[in-house]
Amino acid sequence: MAALDVAPAARRGRPGYDQNSMLEVIVEVFVDRGYDASSLDTIAKRLGLSKSAVYHHFTSKAEMLEIALERVLGELERVFDDAEALDLPAVERIRRIISEAVLVACARQQYLVLLLRLHGNSDVELNAMARRRELTARLSRIFEAARAEGGARDDIDPALAARLTFGLVNSLVEWYRPDGPDEPAALADTVLAFVRSGMLAADGRGPR
């Protein structure tokens, strides 16, 4: 899994922003205040530029959103592509997807928040929401396969399992902080443990 690295930092001074390094700052503003409440004035100030200078790099506010969403959606889709390419039991594919998705959630936290908070107020948003739904559908199909193979509990609907599982993973972005105490890899293990056997202690009657 390559390329979870953060984009290269801005080149020393204020001048010489490229689109990538600007995007990091812009996404920060979007996440802080919400996309709709983020004015270009605020964005420009945070970048230390004028509004016009910002428009030299992006044709519109919507384009900023579009590029940011592409980044996280592309990575998540690749997680699925990779897992589905492997010849493994479905339950093992699920584990890999969850684990990798947690890592993406941590590495691209802000971009993921953006995706999760969309409302469908524009074509850009509607398009991204459709791609997000497709990811859930893919996970749902794998849960279905896992159930057929005896790897997932059969008393929970696969679609529901997929939604709850993504709900769990996605909830990380609410509180995860890159400079906090939680390591992404350890978080992935915790989430896996939760999905595998829940949060409460054994009661002596086995995992059901």
Place this chain on the structure above:
Amino acid sequence: MAALDVAPAARRGRPGYDQNSMLEVIVEVFVDRGYDASSLDTIAKRLGLSKSAVYHHFTSKAEMLEIALERVLGELERVFDDAEALDLPAVERIRRIISEAVLVACARQQYLVLLLRLHGNSDVELNAMARRRELTARLSRIFEAARAEGGARDDIDPALAARLTFGLVNSLVEWYRPDGPDEPAALADTVLAFVRSGMLAADGRGPR
């Protein structure tokens, strides 16, 4: 050609809105488009009123948000008050809180979405976010007690357990539909099953 008697009997199908019934519609708009992207013009149109008429019932857009947030926060706080008042093992209090919180999430879905999407752009938002954090802290303390009593797994930090559990419950609002196939009570059971013993099948080695 004066249009003499255009004066409608003011029966637009919904005469006599009170604040409560207006709020239902307003929250719908807020959820649809996001609070910041919801204009009073849109709200007024959805209500079948003019903007001024809306201002007769609410002093500002922020007040609409404040009242809506109070509704869901009040109910969630009551869930905790009730559970904490009972003399029960902590793990049982957790079960009740989860179950009741799922019911609130379903019954007040739209109001909860509003709470979950706040950004802290105003005092109203900041205040509600603080109350939300306090709820998570309360759940964290009960997980701590459960662990001390041997009711929760000891390899997951109580604060993390609380956040993941709320993440799971809160994720319901993303897809739950009151007129859909899922019954709130059944959903509560599914979430409880997830929290108790995970999503995957037993592997013969017990719940850990």
Place this chain on the structure above:
DNA sequence: GTCTATATTAGGATAGAC
């Protein structure tokens, strides 16, 4: 309680100089 009309400000986006 509801309307029309309007004040006022903020926001997205562009023009054109340097």
Place this chain on the structure above:
DNA sequence: GTCTATCCTAATATAGAC
């Protein structure tokens, strides 16, 4: 690539008639 100045629209909110 960045700036200042500006256009135009839409947004919150108010005034005052009925």
